[in-house]
Amino acid sequence: MADDQPQLNDLFDRRLEFPDMDAARRLNRLVGVDDAKSRLTKLLAILVNPEGPRAWASRHHPQAATLLDYVERRPPLVILAGDVGTGKTELSETIGDAVARQEKIGVTLYPLSLSTRGSGKVGEMTKLVSAAFDATLDAAQKLRRTAGARAGGGVILLVDEADALTQSREDGQMHHEDRAGVNAFIRGVDRLAEKRLPAAVILCTNRLSAIDPAVQRRAADIFEFHRPNDVQRRAVLDGPLAEAGFSRADIDRVVQMTGAARDRAYGFTFSDLTQRLLPTLVLDAYPDRPVTFARAQQLLETMTPTPPFQDRRRG
Ligand SMILES: Nc1ncnc2c1ncn2[C@@H]1O[C@H](COP(=O)(O)OP(=O)(O)O)[C@@H](O)[C@H]1O
Ligand SMILES: [Mg+2]
Numbered sequence: 001m002a003d004d005q006p007q008l009n010d011l012f013d014r015r016l017e018f019p020d021m022d023a024a025r026r027l028n029r030l031v032g033v034d035d036a037k038s039r040l041t042k043l044l045a046i047l048v049n050p051e052g053p054r055a056w057a058s059r060h061h062p063q064a065a066t067l068l069d070y071v072e073r074r075p076p077l078v079i080l081a082g083d084v085g086t087g088k089t090e091l092s093e094t095i096g097d098a099v100a101r102q103e104k105i106g107v108t109l110y111p112l113s114l115s116t117r118g119s120g121k122v123g124e125m126t127k128l129v130s131a132a133f134d135a136t137l138d139a140a141q142k143l144r145r146t147a148g149a150r151a152g153g154g155v156i157l158l159v160d161e162a163d164a165l166t167q168s169r170e171d172g173q174m175h176h177e178d179r180a181g182v183n184a185f186i187r188g189v190d191r192l193a194e195k196r197l198p199a200a201v202i203l204c205t206n207r208l209s210a211i212d213p214a215v216q217r218r219a220a221d222i223f224e225f226h227r228p229n230d231v232q233r234r235a236v237l238d239g240p241l242a243e244a245g246f247s248r249a250d251i252d253r254v255v256q257m258t259g260a261a262r263d264r265a266y267g268f269t270f271s272d273l274t275q276r277l278l279p280t281l282v283l284d285a286y287p288d289r290p291v292t293f294a295r296a297q298q299l300l301e302t303m304t305p306t307p308p309f310q311d312r313r314r315g
Helices: 007-013 022-030 032-049 051-060 067-070 088-103 124-147 164-171 176-195 213-218 230-243 246-258 270-285 293-302 309-314
Strands: 016-018 077-082 105-113 155-162 199-206 221-225
Touching: 007 022, 007 164, 016 088, 022 088, 032 051, 032 155, 032 176, 032 199, 032 246, 051 067, 088 105, 088 155, 088 199, 088 293, 105 124, 124 155, 124 176, 124 199, 124 293, 164 176, 164 199, 176 199, 176 309, 230 246, 230 270, 246 293, 270 293
Parallel strands: 077 199, 077 221, 105 155, 155 199
Antiparallel strands: 016 105
16 A cells, blocks of 8 residues: 555655554553543544444434534544653554554554654745645545445544644744644644544644644644653553562662652653663663662762753743
8 A cells, every 4th residue: 555655655754554562562551641541542533433433322322413413523633742751752653553443443643753854944844744634635535435434444643743833933923934834734634624534633742832722722632741750650660670670669769769859840751761761771781780779879860851841942
């Protein structure tokens, strides 16, 4: 299916198909996002598989046509917003697995990150966004056509690092090009909605305030992500550190050291733990020594958590 559409492969870094075992594992490993996970799964499920709610209604509420209509008219957009390294991308890239399993359909994700795209040339962001929606529409239309009345599958478009879409509003003025990118995005969402295709859009941003109000208004739901609290840091660290031979008390201490401290109001992000701390412990010990708590303590003294996105921007 991918081979006859080279432009599709240029546009998206890769394409992910669900159900997928690896995605299931990654999704399962996310801590503290259970509520977002279940709400997001349902929301995406009814968008990528409109047949689902209809079957549900015919079972439980055969008379409820108006009620169902409100559900079907939900905008095909959800926003994930919050601090860096809190699982927005990870959840977006794997939630399709939960949707696919729940609805028993195939789900395809098209991931597009705006941070690495668009050199800032006039019109580039707009073209990129329009092309992404074209590809999504096209894929969703094909699915509907081949499957007849029953959706044979659904499509999720992920627009990641979307602050780039409207960035320079910060400076008090929005460049013409930025406005055009936002407009292309809005047009895309509206087109998907009008045609009632088995498709949904996930937009991720580090700063909700960077997202145009007109885009926010179109979101069926906005999910907020936060840095891990003590319990959540423990949930991440417990398994791997216990494997490394750390005692309960050792792990307690690491949980504490990765939290807020006297000289800083914030603790480690999830990704600080999984992508910096844990690998650092291993690489420090490898290849000659084992990982030890004493060494972990020393290393932690020298490590600082990623500053919150907002503070960094305000300078
Ligand atoms: N809620 C979480 N639970 C466990 N690990 C997480 C969580 N959020 C992020 N991580 C870890 O941090 C990495 C980066 O997270 P990511 O989703 O890219 O963050 P962002 O919110 O900036 O998009 C993930 O691959 C995962 O290892
Ligand atoms: Mg991200």
